Every structure is written in structure tokens, then in C-alpha cells.
Amino acid sequence: MQNFDKILEIFSDRFNQFFPEKEDAKVLFSLYIKNHENPDKLIFSESEVRELIRKHYKEDSESEKEQRKKFFDRLQRLLSSNFLERAEARQHFFLSQYSKQLCLLFYQRIKPLLNPSEIERTLNDVLQTLKTNSNDIVSFNHWFEKDFKGKLETELANQTIALEFHIKNLRDDLSEKSKTMDLLEFSQHINKEMDSVVEQRIKLTQAFNGLDSISDTLSACGLEKSGDFDFFQKVGILKEMLNIYRNKLDKGGDEILRIKGFATNIFDIIDKKPFYRKFETFFFTVLENSRTEKISTRHDSEGTLFFVSDIKLPDFVEDLETVKDLPTEYLFPEFYENFSESKNQKVESQEKNQEKLNEAARRSKQRRHQAERIEYWLGNLKEKIRDKKELDYADFYLEMLNEEQDIELAIKGTEHILKTLRNENFLLEPTSDFSFNPNQPNNAIWNIRIKKHS
């Protein structure tokens, strides 16, 4: 098994509460692996156990007598704690059923060790239970101990350890392979291995991003307003723990970058380095000498606002031309009569096309109407604030919503209006209070004070 020492570390850390000493855990798991690799090997001699104890306790400097005494003490401890049992043959031992179960539990987790989707699943479960337990402090404390610490934190710890383990494996593997493989073979190997680690890390990051929902749920729960000291203390601990694991994940990312940098240098030696260096110069020369003919105003497309630029590349960049020949009739239609219909040819009925056109026209009309109304409300707001020092946007929002009866318009309008005001140097001060319309209880808005810039 590769990186066995690292695995032993993980095992002993994970189960340290079960064993008197971490080293005991290492001894037992080593015996288990010996048994796993050679299923006939169930019984171990005293000298085999002694060798493992000596190896993991690392006490070579002691005298033979002292070592022997300690060995018997430790062996006795493993026997009395029922981790080891005596075999029929004299001075021989075997792993107890209890030890085997413990080791098996861990062993089964080694292969799929890195499994970001497990975090997501656990996170979903824990979030569900948080929602039902965040109304009173007793339920919340129970959730904190059982679900957060018992489930989610364990899973986060597992996965960050697994990522470290994965990266270490990669480094060791690359160091080893670089000794035997030729450069081309080695570079291909690097490509394959790096992709896997990078992908795992990205998935893990995505899974970690979901942790924000815990903080969001906590901020929105009833206890947040109760001022309960115990609650705030626990939330503080929770946030601190999440930060610890986020930092570990970041460290993993840095480590991957370092390996990547190292690997890139090796690859450059054998690849078309000069050509790609020139290509790089080409790219940056194009970039530096490109210009914009005009930047059109923002286009409103399905609720997204973006700029469109008419980019003109420098003259030395020739046009990139490709054939594009899709005639309505093929030159020799008889050719195609006996051939299968192309997958690229979509056959759509006239009615369906008409439906799509109608829907597109309806959406376009709706967008135009919304844009006009938003401009109207912006003007209306500016009118209102002209004679006042400040204005509460929430009241204005509810007025707009009541009159228009269109939540989409109200939200889009709010985004546009607040951006415009910010650009025009109005001061926008959000508060922690919110308002809502009793007719639309699911739609609330934070109270935002709009002030003229002094």
C-alpha cells in the first residue's frame, strides 16, 4: 500500500480516542494490513508484534532491557484492552474481532477517501436539521453537538486530510516516476495525474462553498434576534471551525500550484517551447494593439446587463475564414435520397416555429414594457428626493410593487435604480430592518436610506 505511513497517521488521528496511545493504533492497523494482504496470515508471532511496536514507538536508543520491559507492558495493554488475543500456539497473537471491525471501518474509507459529494450530502442533511432546530437554544445545542460536530465537522476533517494525502501521493509518485521514465513519458504522466488532483480540489472547493448556507441559515434564524449568549458563542465556534477547514483547503490549492510550476518547467524542456514562447508574444502583441471602435450601451437580454464592444484587431492578424455552405437545396439532391437523414437537420413543424416566434415576440414586448416602466420609476424617485434630505427605498419599492404587480419588474428596477443612484453619487445606507407587503408576504426588502451626497 502506497504511503502507508501517512495512512497510519490518518488512522491513528481518527481513532485516537479508542487507543491508549497513537502508536498502539499504528501497530494494530499494520497487523490488519498484513492480514489483508495475506488472508492466510491470521496469527502473528511475538517477534512480529515486537518488531512493529519497536518500529512505531521509535525507541531504539533505549537499552535492550528497557525496550523489552516496555514491549511487555505495551503488549499486555493491547491484550487487556481486548485489541489482541492470545492464539493457541504459545507466544502467538491475533487481532480481536473488535480490532478488525475498527480497522475495516477505516480501510473501507481509504479508497473512496476523497469524495466531495459526501460533504454536499452531509451538508444537505445537516442544513435540514438546522432549519428545524434553530428556533430554541436546547434544540440548537443538540444540533450543534450531534449534527455539526458529529457529522459535518468529521466529514470536513476527513476530506481535507484526504486532499493532503492525495497531494502527497502525487508528489511522491512524480518523484518516483521521474527517476525511471523518460521525459516525454513523464510529461504525459504528469498531465494525467495533475488533472485528477486539480479536479478533486475544484470539486472540494465547490463543496466547501456550500458551507455558506449554514452561516446564512444561522443569520436568518429566530435565535439570532434573541440575544442568547450561548447561541452566539456556539456560532462563533462554528465559524472558526469552518475557517480552519477553508484554510486547509487553500493550502492544498497552493501545494497543487507549486507542483504544477515544477512540472511545467520539466515539460518545457522537451516541448515546442520556442514556438509557444513566440505564440505568447503574438497573443500579447495582438492584445496590446487591439482597439475598440465603439462600446455600445448596455444591452438588456433576459435580465442580464452587459457591454458589447466592437473590437478591431491589428492589421497583421488575418481574418480567420472557414467554409459555411448550407444551401437550401443540395447541388445533387438525388445523392441524398438513399442516405440517412442528417442528425444536424432539425425538422420542426410550422406550428411549433410559430409558437416559438409568438413567445419570443411576447417576451420582447414584455422586456420593452418593463424597461420603460423602470425608467419611469427612476424618474419618479428622483423627483421625490429632490426636495428631501433622505428617502427610504423600501417604501418606494413597495409602492412600485403595489402599482405594477410585477415582482420581476420590481427586482430588475431596484437593481437598475440603485446602481444608477450609486453612480450619481447618492449615498445608499442599508439597515438591518426590513419591510414587506402583507399581500406578498414572501417578498421583503431591507430598508435602505437614500441620501443626497453632501
Next chain:
Amino acid sequence: MEHPNQETFLNLSSYNFERFAEADNLLRSGVHIQNHKSQRKIFDFIEDNINPLKSFYERLYKAKLYEQPTVDNKYFYLDATETQNKVLNKVKLDQPTTLFAIFLFWLHKVEKRFSFHLTKQELVEILNSNHRIKPHIHKLYFTTEKEDTISVQRTLENWTNNSLNKLEKLGWVYFSEDDEKEKFEILPAFERIATIFNEVIYDIDNIKTNYDLQNQ
């Protein structure tokens, strides 16, 4: 197959001739065909019938079916042999997409040599954070360097989406079907970018010097 004048002008292999219609449609749509899982059957068909197909396109379309080698295989594409080809239409890739294609090739070959797959999000992040690229891109799209606002993000996403869709139609990138068009793969035929700009690339040091002098 015989033309009404009884001349036999396309002898295809008997075991996969039925792929002709699709292959022809793709080639004349400007798609590059390579030995990738998404195009394997068409690639095999073209490879098996390369000579009759070359002759077919030369005689009927005044076009050449190119066979371009890559590191480990090859790709095919169709191009007109004459500048003024009345039978076969050609289109120019718009300049923002051309710039994006050059950026992507640089990213793939220089910066991200160890990633066969990229995501749109990754590209937007690089465009919006790489200190060598960001100032130029922001100058082109927003006149000056801007804060990372939603509209900045969406502008870059929009450019990335549009460009990738066009490159996908040329058979230069491939979106994994199960990934909601977020993760994509650079296909071997994307090497054509380097081939097209080959001469300029080799002469880039002189070109750059001239431009730098002009700009002084």
C-alpha cells in the same frame, strides 16, 4: 454513384457509405473532423474514403479536403482552393471571437498545459484577474479598468459564451454533454489556430518592434 452523364464520380466504401450525408454536411458547414469520441464514426468514414472524397470536393466544389497532422493523429477540414469560389461560401470569424480563440490557445498551450478540460468560469476568472490580461481586456470592453461588478462579470461571460459556441461549431472545442455546457475540452483541430497564424508568429518579434516604434 453516377451522375446523369453516366460518369462515376464517387466510389465510397460499401460498409459505411451511409455516413456520407452527415460527413458532407459537417465538412461544408466548416466543422473540423477529428478522432474524438464525438466525431469518431465520421472521422473513420472520411479516413476510409479520403481519396474519392478529395477528388469529389475538388471536382464539384473546387475545394480541398485537408488532412492536417497533429501530435498523435490528424484532423480533416474543407477549404476553398480559389479565393473567389462561387460554389462554396465562406464566412469570417468575427474579431472578438478571433481574439478569444488566440487567448484560449495561449491559455491551453502556455498557462494550462496540464488541464485537458477547462471551465467557462475558469476563463472568466483569468480574463478578470490575470494582471497581464485584465487591463487590456477591460480597456477593450469598458474603456478603463473597472471594479469587478455584475455587469463586468456578465460582459466577460457573454464574450466567453458566444466565442465558445462559435468555436464549438468549428469542431475546435467540445462540451461534455452531462455538464450543462460549463466544462469543455479543447479538441486537436484547435491546433489550426497556430497553423493559420504560423507565418505571423514566426515573424512576431519584427512585427512587435515595428508596432512599438509606431506607438512611441
